[in-house]
Amino acid sequence: xxxxxxxxxxxxxxxxxxxxxxxxxxxxxxxxxxxxxxxxxxxxxxxxxxxxxxxxxxxxxxxxxxxxxxxxxxxxxxxxxxxxxxxxxxxxxxxxxxxxxxxxxxxxxxxxxxxxxxxxxxxxxxxxxxxxxxxxxxxxxxxxxxxxxxxxxxxxxxxxxxxxxxxxxxxxxxxxxxxxxxxxxxxxxxxxxxxxxxxxxxxxxxxxxxxxxxxxxxxxxxxxxxxxxxxxxxxxxxxxxxxxxxxxxxxxxxxxxxxxxxxxxxxxxxxxxxxxxxxxxxxxxxxxxxxxxxxxxxxxx
Numbered sequence: 001x002x003x004x005x006x007x008x009x010x011x012x013x014x015x016x017x018x019x020x021x022x023x024x025x026x027x028x029x030x031x032x033x034x035x036x037x038x039x040x041x042x043x044x045x046x047x048x049x050x051x052x053x054x055x056x057x058x059x060x061x062x063x064x065x066x067x068x069x070x071x072x073x074x075x076x077x078x079x080x081x082x083x084x085x086x087x088x089x090x091x092x093x094x095x096x097x098x099x100x101x102x103x104x105x106x107x108x109x110x111x112x113x114x115x116x117x118x119x120x121x122x123x124x125x126x127x128x129x130x131x132x133x134x135x136x137x138x139x140x141x142x143x144x145x146x147x148x149x150x151x152x153x154x155x156x157x158x159x160x161x162x163x164x165x166x167x168x169x170x171x172x173x174x175x176x177x178x179x180x181x182x183x184x185x186x187x188x189x190x191x192x193x194x195x196x197x198x199x200x201x202x203x204x205x206x207x208x209x210x211x212x213x214x215x216x217x218x219x220x221x222x223x224x225x226x227x228x229x230x231x232x233x234x235x236x237x238x239x240x241x242x243x244x245x246x247x248x249x250x251x252x253x254x255x256x257x258x259x260x261x262x263x264x265x266x267x268x269x270x271x272x273x274x275x276x277x278x279x280x281x282x283x284x285x286x287x288x289x290x291x292x293x294x295x296x297x298x299x300x301x
Contacts, residue, residue: 003064007031008077010057010118012097016042023068024052025101026060029111033104036062036069048074055080055093055121078118082125089124091288092138096120099142102279103149116144131293135264136244136253138289142271143248151278153271154184155245160231161190167239167246175236178270180277182231185242191233198230234273241266265293 009026017023022041026034041048051058051074061073083093100117104110120141127133146152157164159182168174177186237245241263247253248267272286 004061004072005031005064006059006061007034008057008059009034010114011052011054012101014038014052014054020046022048022052024071027100027104027110027114027117029114030109031106032108032110033101033106034062034069036060036071037065038071038074051076053079055083055097057118080121080125083121088131088134088289088292089127091285091292092124092134092141093121094285095138095283095289096141096145098283098285099145099275099279102281103145113145113148116148120144132264135268135289135293139244139264139268139271140248140253142268142275146271146275146278147249149278151275152249153178153274155242155249157185158187158190159184160186160194163187165242167243169239171239174239176242177233178235178237178274179231180234180274181229185237185245186231186233188233188236191231195230235266235270237266237270238263245270 007026007028007030009028011024012027013025015023017037020040020042022038024036024038024041026036028034038048038052040046041052043049048071050056052071056076057078058074058076060071060075063070063072080093083089096117100113104113120137124134124137124141127137143152159179165176165185165187175188177188177191178184179186179191244263244267268289272283276282
């Protein structure tokens with residue numbers, strides 16, 4: 001970078017600095033994450049006041065500094081006013097931004113991440129007021145961000161056997177498990193067989209006899225890839241929840257009936273736990289999602 005450089009970026013985080021300045025964390029396609037001072041942005045008549053707001057996209061002229069760069073010029077090219085007018089959309093947008101902040105790198109091009117975030121923010125903004133729709137689009141965005149980071153959960157096949165799992169809508173009691181440690185969905189029959197085998201091994205070891213390995217070619221346990229540990233089942237999904245989870249790998253979710261609330265809350269919870277595990281931190285904005293949907297649920301019962 002030269003002493004002064006031009007970038008296009010979207011504001012993801014702001015914090016106060018001194019009496020009137022802001023520090024803005026900006027995602028740019030050219031240079032990744034940038035932290036820059038917006039001088040005087042907290043003054044009432046500052047030209048940088050609105051331009052330093054959350055989810056504002058600017059063309060920026062930035063001067064290099066010793067510790068922090070400084071925004072010298074800003075021209076707004078896009079805003080997302082619809083996000084700030086709806087608490088659910090705003091919470092979902094902050095949720096996505098928090099994941100992006102964990103993934104994005106500094107001083108490295110992040111064009112694909114930049115485009116993906118803007119795409120999902122635009123989808124949230126244009127969404128009609130619909131609680132389940134917000135959850136559906138949030139889950140879609142989280143899934144795609146995880147995929148871009150190389151952290152895609154296995155949702156089409158069993159994480160233990162690599163066999164395809166197809167939702168069974170004919171059995172109202174049908175379920176699969178989701179294991180964060182195993183990396184995705186798990187067939188419960190396979191998991192139960194593995195649990196029993198581990199229990200038999202413990203009993204044999206406790207008795208002092210050498211453990212034996214099943215030799216039957218039809219044994220379900222023999223198809224298990226990870227045989228060292230019994231993965232913890234984080235959550236159980238019914239047929240509809242698995243179907244929704246599997247659809248998130250598609251570029252669009254418009255063909256899914258997002259107006260139906262059943263299933264999306266569970267899917268979001270699964271992806272939240274999975275993302276937090278791999279990011280190594282809590283998604284603080286998720287508490288806003290919980291509060292929003294709890295408040296709306298109380299208002300309708």
